Amino acid sequence: MNLKNAKVLPAIGLIVIVGILVASFLFVKDSRGKSSDITALKTENRDLKKEVSRSEIDYRNLEVQYNKLNKEKNGAADEALNKATQELFESVYNYDTSKKEDSVANRKEKAKEVATSEVLDTLFSKDADKLTPSVSTVSKLDHAPEVYRMSSDSERLTALVLINYSFNISGYKNQNNQFLYKISFEPEQKKITSIDMLTDSIKQ
Numbered sequence: 229m230n231l232k233n234a235k236v237l238p239a240i241g242l243i244v245i246v247g248i249l250v251a252s253f254l255f256v257k258d259s260r261g262k263s264s265d266i267t268a269l270k271t272e273n274r275d276l277k278k279e280v281s282r283s284e285i286d287y288r289n290l291e292v293q294y295n296k297l298n299k300e301k302n303g304a305a306d307e308a309l310n311k312a313t314q315e316l317f318e319s320v321y322n323y324d325t326s327k328k329e330d331s332v333a334n335r336k337e338k339a340k341e342v343a344t345s346e347v348l349d350t351l352f353s354k355d356a357d358k359l360t361p362s363v364s365t366v367s368k369l370d371h372a373p374e375v376y377r378m379s380s381d382s383e384r385l386t387a388l389v390l391i392n393y394s395f396n397i398s399g400y401k402n403q404n405n406q407f408l409y410k411i412s413f414e415p416e417q418k419k420i421t422s423i424d425m426l427t428d429s430i431k432q
Contacts, residue, residue, distance in 0.1 A: 304415075305385060305413075305415040306377060306385075308413075308415060308418050309375065309377070309385050309387060309413045309415075310375050311342075312342035312343070312413060312418060312419065312420055313342075313373050313375050313387070313389055313411065313413075313420065314372055314373055315339065315341070315342045316339050316342050316343050316347075316351075316420055317369065317373045317389070317391055318369060319335045319338050319339040320335070320339070320351050320352070321367050321368065321369050321391065321393045322367065322368050322369055323335060323365075323366075323367055324364075324365075324366045324367075325363075325364055325365045325366070326366075332352055332353065335352065336348050336351075336352040339351075339352075342418070342419055342420060343419055343420040343421075343423075344417075344419055344420070344421050344422075346421075346422070347420050347421065347422065347423045350423055351423065363397055363398050364397070364398050364399070365395060365396070365397050365398075366395060366396055367393060367394070367395035368393060368394060368395070369391070369392070369393045370392040370393055370394055370404070371392060373390065373391055374389065374390040374391075375387050375388075375389055376388040376389070376390070383414075383415065383416070384412050384413065384414055384415075384421070385412070385413040385414075385415065386410070386411070386412050386413075387410075387411055387413065388408060388409070388410055388411075388426075389408070389409045389410075389411055390406070390407075390408055391406065391407045391408075391409065392404070392405075392406050393405055393406075406427075407425060407427060408426045408427040409423055409424065409425055409426065410423070410424045410426055411423045411424075
């Protein structure tokens with residue numbers, strides 16, 4: 229080996245060592261960068277899971293609140309329906325023709341608070357103020373109207389109403405009758421907006 233070659237070999241070795249050190253540094257740096265990215269992704273994933281969990285809890289809470297409010301709303305609507313139904317049919321079936329306050333016109337006027345004019349015209353007659361009873365009649369509900377709520381997808385409530393009442397004419401023996409109606413009720417108006425008689429009078 230000559231002197232020239234002896235000088236070249238250490239130089240090459242130095243270059244190789246430097247190359248290895250640089251490569252090692254870059255590898256370590258890259259590994260640290262990837263490790264940092266993985267840590268960041270884990271943290272982001274954990275935060276996302278927490279956010280999803282909070283969203284699920286919020287959704288369940290909102291669902292519970294909605295169901296509660298909906299139940300309260302339906303309960304209030306049913307109460308208003310029952311109240312309007314009772315007031316309307318009390319006006320129709322509770323009367324004594326010998327009393328001025330029980331005239332058809334007065335009873336119709338009283339029922340305006342819980343039913344539309346179309347419903348009242350169906351039950352009382354359009355010319356209620358011109359009606360004069362020819363015989364003495366006393367009528368009375370046997371008990372409160374039986375209201376059977378029907379399922380509906382709209383805001384309007386629909387129900388079947390069973391009426392049992394008794395009456396006597398000119399003091400003769402009481403007669404018992406039963407009617408079945410179908411009614412519609414608007415919770416916003418708190419009024420019965422339509423009515424149909426489903427059965428004829430049934431003598432019991």
